Amino acid sequence: MLTKVRLTPSRIAAHTCPADASQAFLWDTATPGLAVRATAGKRAFIFQGRFAGKSIRITIGDTEVWTIEQARQRARELQGLVDQGRDPRLVKQEKIAADVQARITDEPALPAWRDYIAARSGKWSEAHAADHLKMARDGGEPVTRGRRIGAPAYTEKGILRPLLDLPLKGITREKVAQWLDNEATRRPAQARLALSLLGTFLSWCGNQPAYRNQVNSDACAKLKRELPKPTARTDCLQREQLASWFAAVRSIDNPVMSAYLQSLLLTGARREELAGLGWEDVDFQWQTIHLADKVEHSGRTIPLTPYVSQLLQSLPKINEFVFASKRAKSGRLQEPRKAHNQAIEAAGLPPLSIHGLRRSFATLSEWVEAPSGITAQIMGHKPSAIAERHYKRRPVDLLRVWHTKIEEWILSNANI
CATH class of the missing domain: 3.30.160.390 (Integrase, DNA-binding domain)
Incomplete structure (x- = not known):
């Protein structure tokens, strides 16, 4: 009722x-x-x-x-x-x-960018995800580490932020071209990466029901040709500079930093590969190191050469990381550039980037006539030749023969 x-x-x-x-x-x-x-x-x-x-x-x-x-x-x-x-x-x-x-x-494209990161970051590497966050950051945060001489004390806005503050429909080819004109001369390498990331993002939006009617999916098409051709960096330690470099780096007060920089040069490893090395990845009995690798998902195993072995065994076991830091939130060494730059300046050497140490290993290995495939496998370079890619799988023992020769030659010329 x-x-x-x-x-x-x-x-x-x-x-x-x-x-x-x-x-x-x-x-x-x-x-x-x-x-x-x-x-x-x-x-x-x-x-x-x-x-x-x-x-x-x-x-x-x-x-x-x-x-x-x-x-x-x-x-x-x-x-x-x-x-x-x-x-x-x-x-x-x-x-x-x-x-x-x-x-x-009407709203800025930034929320869509964040949706894109949330949807895709599970398939990205940590570094690739960090690039996306950096491209869109607010800026204005104090630079607390790795600040170069003369560099701003606060972080800049992300390079893509001016575009992401526009509505999606406002990111047109004309707007992107205008943005590119401003950035290409100031920071061409960053502009090249940002343009690539932006193009992929717009393509993703074009496949999403919520965004497809607003996005100009081809706003970045063929604009890469407007960028200057990238120039390869050539910073590299020369044979006659080894003694000065080692003397300065071995004099660094922080033994962890000193061992890390020397190990970078003597292994040819990428910066983050070595910084994230754990004690469980080092086998002192069989003299091997297992490194994370951006090419091989399972990582790569390289020889633990005699001098590097001594360096690592001399370090205190503070936590699970070989190159540990009591101050860093991550528990491991984070920013080696400042200490390295100070050592370079003290040695009277020309500027040398951290990646330049990896380049130096590849270059100096030629003095002992190490096969290029050997050096590439130690460094974790992607094989280029068909034989390297499909047929040659060198055991660690064979790598050790040449890696030890490379280390001995570098140390000999460093007067160690």
């Missing part, structure tokens, strides 16, 4: 759900289809009508938020839609979709 009354605040407040029922209705005599539905501890206005021969029920809102007159007006609007042959539920969905589309149309 339907309970019908003229709804008033007092009647609504007195309306409750019986203990033996899940809900109870109090129908309004002033507005057909309007009722108050009471459930356990909650009351809401609802509208009930018939559409296409079937009963439909729509929640209007909480009785603590909606007044009676507002609820009656909304019920009349819903009945009006039914009378026009329109399903109020579909009308609501269309309005929500239109509101979402309007929000996407």
